[in-house]
Amino acid sequence: MSENNQLRDVYDAIADPTRRQLIRLLAEAEELPLHELTAQFQMGRTAVSKHLTILKEAGLVLDRKVGRETRFRLNASPLREIQDWVAFYSKFWSTNMLNLNKLLEEEEE
Template sequence: MSSVKPDKQQQHDVFQAIADPTRRSLLQLLVDRELPVTTLTGHFPMSRTAVSKHLRILSEAGLVTERKVGRERRYRLEPEPLLELKRWLAFYDRYWDNKLDALKRLVESDES
């Protein structure tokens, strides 16, 4: 019998996590620095409990990590899961590039 536990499966995926504007704002605040939940709460018109719930969803998606420093919890952005979003959006970049190239060819052929 193996004593190895299966990896904890993410409870929220990246797409679910960033769907909420508050969570996107939290990620922006954490881009360059680690911040305590009390500082993050000061940026939003909601309770510390509500901000903590948003941070928990981001954490479950792997987008933030937390560490305890004294009596406070500090949060830091983990950008690697955003690569999944980047790859997904890259397909649509190619789609729009192709559409714009086709439009350019059409316009240029009409000018002749």
């Protein structure tokens, strides 16, 4: 896998809307405890914990214990793989749209 020795594929981890929302929440805050994350969803603590575990397995979330509380923070570096993949297809579509525009302009003449 990648340099983080991930247990789970990053694409699989971000496939779920709840996990994408967790990533967004963690991106907006330096660190959040589980109870604050759980308060953002219409699901229980166990369900949120399962989503966080999947994100941790993909290397996207780091956690640390502070007393009896577990705090989570985002590790965005695995998202680089997705950014690179999207960038490739962005170039692909830009090139194809330019070619289509040229073709349409030629047909108009």
